[in-house]
Amino acid sequence: MAVAEQERTVRGIGHSLRRHEDDRFIRGKGTYVDDIVLPGMLHMAILRSPLAHARIVSIDTSKAQAAEGVVAVITGADLAAHNLAWMPTLSGDTQAVFATDKVRFQGQEVAAVVAEDPYLARDALQLIDVEYDPLPALVDPHKALEPDAVLIRDDKEGQTDNRCYHWEAGDPRATDEAFARADVVVTLDTHYPRCHPSPMETCGIVADVNQATGQATLHMTSQAPHAHRTLFAMVAGLPEQNIRIKTPDIGGGFGNKVPIYPGYVAATAASLLLGRPVKWIEDRSENLISTGFARDFHMHGELALTRDGEMLGLRVRLVSDNGAFYADAQPSKCRAGLFHIVTGSYALPAAHVVADGAYTNKAPGGVAYRCSFRVTEASFLIERLVHNAAIELGLDPAELRRRNFIRPEQFPYTSATGFVYDSGNYEAALDLALQQVGYDDLREEQRRARAEGRLLGIGIASFTEVVGAGNHKDYDIAGIKMFDSAELRVHPTGKAILKIGVQTQGQGHETTFAQIVASELGIPPEDVLVQYGDTDNVPYGLGTYASRSTPTAGAATAVISRKLRDKARQIAAHLLEVSEEDLEWDTGRFSVKGAPDRAVTIQDVALAAYTNMPEGLEAGLEGVHYYDPPNMTFPFGTYVVVVEVDPGTGDWKVLRVVAVDDCGVRINPMIVEGQIHGGLAEGFGIAKMELITFDEDGNCIGSNFTDYLLPTSWETPNFECFATVTPSPHHPLGAKGVGESATVGSPAAYVNAVIDALGHLGVRNIDMPVTSAKVWEAIQQASR
Amino acid sequence: MYPARFDYVAPRSLEDAVEALAGGGDDAKVLAGGQSLIPLMKLRFAEPSLLVDINRIPGLDGIAEDGGRLRIGALVRHNDVVGSRLVADRLPVMAAAAPLISDPLVRNLGTVCGSLCHADPAGDWGSVMLALGAEVVARSPSGERTIPVSELLVDTFTTSLAPDEIVTEVRVPLPQRRSGGHYLKLERKVGDFATVGVAVQLELDDGRIGRAGIALTAVGPRNVTATEAERVLAGAEPGPDAFAEAGRLAADAAEPVDDVRGSARYKRAVVQTFVERALTRAHEIAGGSR
Numbered sequence A: 001m002a003v004a005e006q007e008r009t010v011r012g013i014g015h016s017l018r019r020h021e022d023d024r025f026i027r028g029k030g031t032y033v034d035d036i037v038l039p040g041m042l043h044m045a046i047l048r049s050p051l052a053h054a055r056i057v058s059i060d061t062s063k064a065q066a067a068e069g070v071v072a073v074i075t076g077a078d079l080a081a082h083n084l085a086w087m088p089t090l091s092g093d094t095q096a097v098f099a100t101d102k103v104r105f106q107g108q109e110v111a112a113v114v115a116e117d118p119y120l121a122r123d124a125l126q127l128i129d130v131e132y133d134p135l136p137a138l139v140d141p142h143k144a145l146e147p148d149a150v151l152i153r154d155d156k157e158g159q160t161d162n163r164c165y166h167w168e169a170g171d172p173r174a175t176d177e178a179f180a181r182a183d184v185v186v187t188l189d190t191h192y193p194r195c196h197p198s199p200m201e202t203c204g205i206v207a208d209v210n211q212a213t214g215q216a217t218l219h220m221t222s223q224a225p226h227a228h229r230t231l232f233a234m235v236a237g238l239p240e241q242n243i244r245i246k247t248p249d250i251g252g253g254f255g256n257k258v259p260i261y262p263g264y265v266a267a268t269a270a271s272l273l274l275g276r277p278v279k280w281i282e283d284r285s286e287n288l289i290s291t292g293f294a295r296d297f298h299m300h301g302e303l304a305l306t307r308d309g310e311m312l313g314l315r316v317r318l319v320s321d322n323g324a325f326y327a328d329a330q331p332s333k334c335r336a337g338l339f340h341i342v343t344g345s346y347a348l349p350a351a352h353v354v355a356d357g358a359y360t361n362k363a364p365g366g367v368a369y370r371c372s373f374r375v376t377e378a379s380f381l382i383e384r385l386v387h388n389a390a391i392e393l394g395l396d397p398a399e400l401r402r403r404n405f406i407r408p409e410q411f412p413y414t415s416a417t418g419f420v421y422d423s424g425n426y427e428a429a430l431d432l433a434l435q436q437v438g439y440d441d442l443r444e445e446q447r448r449a450r451a452e453g454r455l456l457g458i459g460i461a462s463f464t465e466v467v468g469a470g471n472h473k474d475y476d477i478a479g480i481k482m483f484d485s486a487e488l489r490v491h492p493t494g495k496a497i498l499k500i501g502v503q504t505q506g507q508g509h510e511t512t513f514a515q516i517v518a519s520e521l522g523i524p525p526e527d528v529l530v531q532y533g534d535t536d537n538v539p540y541g542l543g544t545y546a547s548r549s550t551p552t553a554g555a556a557t558a559v560i561s562r563k564l565r566d567k568a569r570q571i572a573a574h575l576l577e578v579s580e581e582d583l584e585w586d587t588g589r590f591s592v593k594g595a596p597d598r599a600v601t602i603q604d605v606a607l608a609a610y611t612n613m614p615e616g617l618e619a620g621l622e623g624v625h626y627y628d629p630p631n632m633t634f635p636f637g638t639y640v641v642v643v644e645v646d647p648g649t650g651d652w653k654v655l656r657v658v659a660v661d662d663c664g665v666r667i668n669p670m671i672v673e674g675q676i677h678g679g680l681a682e683g684f685g686i687a688k689m690e691l692i693t694f695d696e697d698g699n700c701i702g703s704n705f706t707d708y709l710l711p712t713s714w715e716t717p718n719f720e721c722f723a724t725v726t727p728s729p730h731h732p733l734g735a736k737g738v739g740e741s742a743t744v745g746s747p748a749a750y751v752n753a754v755i756d757a758l759g760h761l762g763v764r765n766i767d768m769p770v771t772s773a774k775v776w777e778a779i780q781q782a783s784r
Numbered sequence B: 001m002y003p004a005r006f007d008y009v010a011p012r013s014l015e016d017a018v019e020a021l022a023g024g025g026d027d028a029k030v031l032a033g034g035q036s037l038i039p040l041m042k043l044r045f046a047e048p049s050l051l052v053d054i055n056r057i058p059g060l061d062g063i064a065e066d067g068g069r070l071r072i073g074a075l076v077r078h079n080d081v082v083g084s085r086l087v088a089d090r091l092p093v094m095a096a097a098a099p100l101i102s103d104p105l106v107r108n109l110g111t112v113c114g115s116l117c118h119a120d121p122a123g124d125w126g127s128v129m130l131a132l133g134a135e136v137v138a139r140s141p142s143g144e145r146t147i148p149v150s151e152l153l154v155d156t157f158t159t160s161l162a163p164d165e166i167v168t169e170v171r172v173p174l175p176q177r178r179s180g181g182h183y184l185k186l187e188r189k190v191g192d193f194a195t196v197g198v199a200v201q202l203e204l205d206d207g208r209i210g211r212a213g214i215a216l217t218a219v220g221p222r223n224v225t226a227t228e229a230e231r232v233l234a235g236a237e238p239g240p241d242a243f244a245e246a247g248r249l250a251a252d253a254a255e256p257v258d259d260v261r262g263s264a265r266y267k268r269a270v271v272q273t274f275v276e277r278a279l280t281r282a283h284e285i286a287g288g289s290r
């Protein structure tokens, strides 16, 4: 059988195989945390602070204790008695589980009721009496950093102001020198607004602690079950072997399910104390107001250029609004995530980034919402700056990009802030996008439209991402190194189970990872059961976020498959009575060189591994591999968005979106395209409508889906997707992460398009969300 | 999201419903499509003691022409209006508004009458019915009365209905002359309430404008009738000048406030733009131009 033919029958890498998992989702047969019902299970509901900043004077729980169906009422004082009132965050800070001293944001957890049913639990919440002594609320991070601002974190020893970190990257001297040589400096001040991952399934847990054995089984919404197990062991002081975290089907995560939330800890404590399973499921408003938000970066960027458009240097000064606790989920060495990828796709010889974090009276979080730790903010800033630079220089924005791209022969390329880009071909992606959108004709159409008073705009973003953490030297989460794992067990009948340390939340791992095994070992994907998300069952891993599954556990899967293939070759040689060197591998089949009919299949070998192994060889066809990536992967692409703005209302409609993505080798092109569609839709939402905002007292505006707007299929534009393929040179499959490219890259393309429509009027910036009201105001201001 | 405790009845006749509502006291509420009431209950912003579900009462779901009026029963859903030929032929302003109300899920359940009874100034039907000069019929133990929509809508979430009154239908006068109407709505996304909505109805009389109805959504404590704009249009020659003047006057009549959707200044400007555009379109529909 020819290689190509064999490949086709196993439907491995490169095949748009339908998603195995969809069968149960489409039939409503998935199991989410709220579907889990255990005998004797109680229900917990959380009382949240109505105020953004206030001292707690007293909490009276007596009426709630006496209410129908109530089993227990838990306050911060109760938790403190077990040393559980505070917990560590993923950024090395501490966070209140239930407030004991002060409340620091509206929606903060203050107490909980555990009752026989969820209605009674909520009825009793209304009976808890909390007396607050209000304090001034800080909602503006710049004000929070002023010297006389009221101290939010008076719980922290030695903390005298509201700064939660200061961090720099790049070379300030070289950058100053570059700016001194510049003909033109383009500046941009922009706020990347606070938005929310908003997974369909909110966060929740069913905590089941057996008081007799001490065994704690925690069914929870987690993107990183093993990391959570270890942190739980540290927080709760439970022996780690007694903690089992089980993640059933996860209804979307997008970074929202990376942190540990107070509700998880409280429900576990309640189950431990009461000896019965306790379920806690957030409602939608709780999810929006209290769990991991994303972004909220106030950025000032300066781009230095020569008159003919050569980029010389980049300076960024940013203030991040981290909320009341520094709970960003990010590698511990990177205080502003991977924001220093901000030089993007450009050969920028000098750059300097200064970042300061501010505590404010808002929910904590700073999660990487479908983003590799602040890459989204970085990509947005540079792509917006480049567009504005093109306006200032009178150059076409595509041309300005082209002149400054890192060229293919420059890879591996060390950026001014220290990343080593693995590979790229930025111009090819740009060219394909321009060709597909019909760029030159569009520019002509834009000129004609302008003459008629119509406002047409074309926005480009040529983004680069850095995804797939680790390596272990540079990247860890709370000290745990960012490797990942795969364990492959091939059974005697030739069927296999693959256990991975990463955690699907809808990405299609059950299909994609089976296809990797198919290509590497020749076992058809339907014969490979992919398991994850039960810490007693699968090897240690850091979970799924930051587009890391394929770069890390995908690589581990390839490597362990290859190791088993090496062992299989030994067995095949034994079965065929030839030496290993005389064998030829052809996906799923070993044959004797020169005698192709003398062959055994991988299934034959699997059986032999348990029934007829060669003398001296260990039995079985199983193994585990922990993969420590040598570097990150750097997916890239170009998005082009065409919009038309209604001058009468400021409303804008998307006419076209052309997306060219290069994520290296595509394992399942259909799934890749699905990820891109989702990201382009989310990017559209962020650019146009999504916003969590606060009034001056710190009241959260955006606590439900009529205020926090998400795009639906009705207004989401049509997407035209294309690919170039530049394999990662260091990944065993040549693959790069892709789950986040479109969320990262697309917002700038949408905004650039609107600015492009208005550029001739003098409009240079409109902060996201680019609402029709803001567009209209910008037009009025410009035409004044 | 878990509502507080409440009682529930689902009577099979209007008489039983009227009796149940009256017997339930001031905290009893009618449940029609539930698309406003249920969300409020789930947030515990509303805690009615009793729900009187009118969905099983026969005969309330019709749209019918009757003596120069269109009668729209209390169980006519937004989506029934979307699908109605009668409406499409005779009342283009209703036909334009219906598909702009929320999303298909809400339209399948929410009712025209329920929307009027809810008196949300961001509700679209309020403006449409004001522009059309419609009235509702209300039933209580003491009998039946008709209330012009202009008197029904008192303030934000406040109507002139007594707690024991059930609206059984809304009656829309059918235009007798050449007429046209249109509804324009600016929303942030599909399913969003209006940032600004504008309903217009024009009747032509011998090349001049006869009656004009203009009402505005989401720019005041209730749906706002642009009385001055209506007045200058009546008897005027239809065309860009008159429509622009009406736009300016309607913008003056609006009482918007600054909020996340935009500034008051912005909303006024959109009212002006929309009134002009909607009148132009209504005039086209009436066969005035082309």
Ligand SMILES: Cc1cc2nc3c(=O)[nH]c(=O)nc-3n(C[C@H](O)[C@H](O)[C@H](O)COP(=O)(O)OP(=O)(O)OC[C@H]3O[C@@H](n4cnc5c(N)ncnc54)[C@H](O)[C@@H]3O)c2cc1C
Pocket: A706, B029, B030, B031, B032, B033, B034, B035, B036, B037, B038, B039, B074, B100, B101, B102, B103, B106, B109, B110, B111, B112, B113, B114, B115, B116, B117, B118, B120, B122, B123, B124, B125, B165, B166, B167, B168, B191, B192, B193, B194
């Ligand atoms: C997500 C969402 C988006 C929406 N967007 C829009 C929009 O864009 N535009 C818009 O106009 N509306 C919108 N709505 C509201 C929707 O149109 C509702 O259907 C409408 O406001 C209320 O009608 P209902 O039949 O659902 O009434 P219900 O929710 O059942 O009742 C509403 C109120 O009216 C009272 N009531 C209802 N019927 C009667 C009656 N016959 N007699 C006396 N009292 C009665 C009830 O007691 C209650 O107080 C939206 C709703 C949702 C959930």
